[in-house]
Amino acid sequence: MRNYSKGLIAYFVQLALVLLLGSYFLIMGEWTIQSNLLSLLPDSQNEIVLNKAEQALFKDKEQQVIIALSGEQAVPAYQYLQRQLSALPEVKINKFQLPSLTEITDFYLPYKDNFLSERYLTSINDPEVMTQLITSQLIQLNNPFVSRTLAQAPRLNLADYLNTELSQLNTAEVVQGIPSVFVENNRYFISQLSLNIAGFSLKKSQQTNKLLLAIFQEVESKYAVGVIYSGVVFHTAFASEQAEFEISTFGVLSLIGVIFLIVSVFRSLKPLILSSVTLSIALFYGLTGIVLFFDELHLLTLVFAVTLIGIVIDYCFHRFVCDENTHSESSLNSASGNNYIKPSVINKPLFLGFLTTVLGYVGLFYSPLMLLSQVAVFMIFGLFGGLLTVTMLLPHVKWLSHVKVMPWPLVLARKIQQGNRYLVGIRKLIYFVLIIASLSFLLIAPLNFNDDVRLLNSSPQSLLEHEVRMAKVLNYQNNQRIVITAGTIEKLLQRQEQVIEQLKQQPSLTIKSIAGLLPSKQQQQLHYQKITHASKHGVFNQGVANIGLVDSVSEFKALSYQDINASELNSLVTLYVTAFLIDENQPSDSNTEQFALWVDVGSVQLSEDNLLWLTQQSDMRLFDKAGQVSRSLTTYRQSLFYLLVGAFFLVFLVLLAKYGVKQGIAGLLPIVLSAMLSLLFSQYFLGQLNIFNLLALLLILALAIDYVIFYQEHGLAPRTCLAILLSAISSALVFGMLAFSLTPAVQSFGLTVMFGIIAIFILAPLSSRQINADIKT
Amino acid sequence: MQSLAGVLKFFIIAIAMTSAEVIAVTDAQKKDAQFAFSQLKQLTSLPLAQGTFEQRKYFTILKQPIVSTGDIYFDQKLGLLWQTNYPMSSVIRLKESGLFIKDAVSPEREVKGAGEITQVLMDALSGNVGALEKGFSFQTSINGSCISLIPKDELLARIMKTIDLCINGNKLDKIVLFEHSGNRTEIDVNLLALTKLPEAISAQLQ
Secondary structure, three states, X not given: OHHHHHHHHHHHHHHHHHHHHHHHHHHHOOOEEEOOHHHHOOOOHHHHHHHXXXXXXXXXXXXXXEEEEEOOOHHHHHHHHHHHHHOOOOEXXXXXXXXXXXXXXXXXXXXXXXXXXXXXXXXXXXXXXHHHHHHHHHHOOOOHHHHHHOOOOOOOHHHHHHHHHHHHHOOOEEEOOEEEEEEOOEEEEEEEEEEOOOOOOHHHHHHHHHHHHHHHHHHHHHHOOEEEEEEHHHHHHHHHHHHHHHHHHHHHHHHHHHHHHHHHHHOOOHHHHHHHHHHHHHHHHHHHHHHHHOOEXXXXXXXXXXXXXXXHHHHHHHHHHHHHHHHHHHHHOHHHOOOOOOHHHHHHHHHHHXXXXXXXXXXXXXXXXXXXXXXXXXXXXXXXXXXXXXXXHHHHOHHHHOOOOOHHHHHHHHHHHHHHHHHHHOHHHHHHHHHHHHHHHHHHOOOOEOOOHHHHOOOOHHHHHHHHHHHHHOOOOOOOEEEEEEOOHHHHHHHHHHHHHHHOOOOOOOXXXXXXXXXOHHHHHHHHHHHHHHHHOOOOHHHHHHOOOOOOOOOOOOOOHHHHHOOOOHHHHHHHEEEEEOOOOOOOOOOOEEEEEEEEOOOOOOOHHHHHHHHOOOOXXXXXXXXXXXXXXXXXXXXXXXXXXXXXXXXXXXXXXXXXXXXXXXXXHHHHHHHHHHHHHHHHHHOOEOHHHHHHHHHHHHHHHHHHHHHHHHOOOHHHHHHHHHHHHHHHHHOHHHHHOOOHHHHHHHHXXXXXXXXXXXXXXXXXXXXXXXHHO | OHXXXXXXXXXXXXXHHHHHHHHHHHHHHHHHHHHHHHHHHOOOOOOEEEEEEEEEEEOOOOOOOEEEEEEEEEEOOOEEEEEEEEOOOEEEEEEOOEEEEEEXXXXXXXXXXXXXXXXXXXXXXOOOHHHHHHHEEEEEOOOOOEEEEEEOOHHHHHHEEEEEEEEEOOEEEXXXXXXOOOOEEEXXXXXXXXXXXXXXXXXXXX
């Protein structure tokens, strides 16, 4: 009794210490929650800067919605739609509003000699062509800049420049005052909205989604028009609604299942309460580990770490069945005499299982990927907390002594025991058949991993069709963007000009950028010099004299980023250019401030030369979010795969050291075969595998280690069979049910766990030793 | 007391007179708009036509207008072809798919966001009163001989102050585009109805 008390005191002391330490770090520590998958990659400094640049440039995209209306009644429908949308408080209609012509010309006139369009540049040494250029603009109907700049810049170089550059930036025609595009014999009237949904408010996304869809439906039916819509909010709302539905459905079903299981086996809810307490303690230990070792907790770490739940519940069941089974068996089976199992008997395999699992996770800790390191720390600390509670606290809980296993589970356990004995008798045959079958399947259909993040999208087909149609309408289906970064704005603009010069070697590209409206000072000076030189040599004389005006070259004054940012044109510039800090937590100073911009290069595939040139530039890259996430998933998946192989090897070493060569191999085979079979079956049902299938293997591996060690330690004892049966059923109820999810990632995880649990439940007993001894127990 | 009644009486009379003036002005504007619109409706509809034009661009800074002449072709269903022959050759094509410009110096290029004025020109030339009614309010011009179109659309209103259509008989005779800067463009047109555009022209508008 005194010993128990000492152990118990030791347990509570360490628990109090961990609670204090964890609470202190959780409350006082400067840790943050990170949700960006790319932030966890082991990037180079250049990649970190480019990642930050992309976030800064495209952060508003997630709040945008684009709507396109087509049909005979599209204009009244558009006007009705605008009225309806403007009544929604969370919707801001983005007006198609360029600065006025007066604002544009007034802004550029002081710099009139710094700009030459392509046409002016090529004609700068030819007085005859220059005269034609000036005259052609004077008679043109559609260049309003001529009228605005003629008095102060009669060479009309500024008028031609502004007309060309603003036209290049325009994607839409204005018809009846509405921006529109004409595609495949249909005119689409475009409306763009910004949603004011703060942070991760999924509820708000769902509400806004419902309101918008109702308005679209009303417009469609009222005016008989086609409505296409596109925006992240629709996908977020759908995914969150689906997730909520699944969580509530599966959660309730799992809970009902687990409660039913526990009540029918123990006729008490006490084991459930004790499991919940143990699990909470384990989760707190896991979190404490994270905040001790890391400054930030990634949301994905928590997703990966659900494995902890399965293993801790497994530990609990061994404890409940062990402690209770003592009394039940003694009363039920007097022939076996007093077979009270001391806590140490159950503690030993629990400790061995813990040690082996931890060894597996230690490999993950040294992974170069922070995500996997975090998972390892969370699991090691969490399992430690769970193990201490199961081995040091639960044996002293008096409640537990009143919990009885009903007779029927023991009867069932004995039947399982008999079945297992039979299987152990033919285990060589089973291993042989399974190894040959697995290898044959692997030869016929090797494991096929596809890490394309788009395959994990659970959006419905109708929503995806809208996205595809909108991409066609706005001609951005395969649009490529190049993101450029630099430490100064002048360097950035110069690099942009170099990129455009390089890309122009591929004439089929349609390049859209801010380079025209905001050229580098270097380029402005070059154009100024050309105009000065041409003016000195009388290139403009004839053209300007024809209209009876004179145009003197003014002193050079460069247009700067600051000038344009402070003008009415800043809305155009901020669309393309942004300033950002590499480390937001550091105070802003000129050393860390960076600048970034993007250049749209259209949908024509970049030539080999251009692609090669781009890869050689460290300060720019093609923007490809989906590709980047997919590539990062590949990196994670490959690392996870190698780490799993390493973990299997470590487990093998432990089994070899503990049980010798024969039993070591006998222990490893069920683990490896279960993993292999679960992947093969998953691939058969899903067509291809992804990182979430491998993630499921983490849980399978940890459970398999426990099952195998218990069978190795206790043989095919009914209590072992019963504990493992309960553990397997509860894991299947909690995780296996996820196989019915409509979210591909969750479904992949659930399916592999389900197959893995079935496989390990059947195969783990084959590793059992002391086949005769277990009958005695 | 009497002085208070006097002040009140003065105010009532003043308000009544001002209101009457406002009502009279509003009423006159309404009648003028109705009259202008009735005049516009007399314009013969020309869904398909060809003709010639003389354009004079008056810039406040220049003493003389910039004159150009050329040919016009249009088909309401296909678009407009504006061919300048003098003082130099240039072609503007307004098609459903956009506005395209070609001149003696440069090859043809698409000009985004500049098609609206050309579209208004085509609506005026073809007598598409329905389209004009959607985009403009009307009044008679200051000299009374033409109909002034005032853009309702904010974007067009930024470029054009008014567009005057001068009708002779039932035919459009002259278009005057007034800019806010005081510059104006006068276009004399001479149109002939067609049943079919020349093949070469309609091919250019496809």
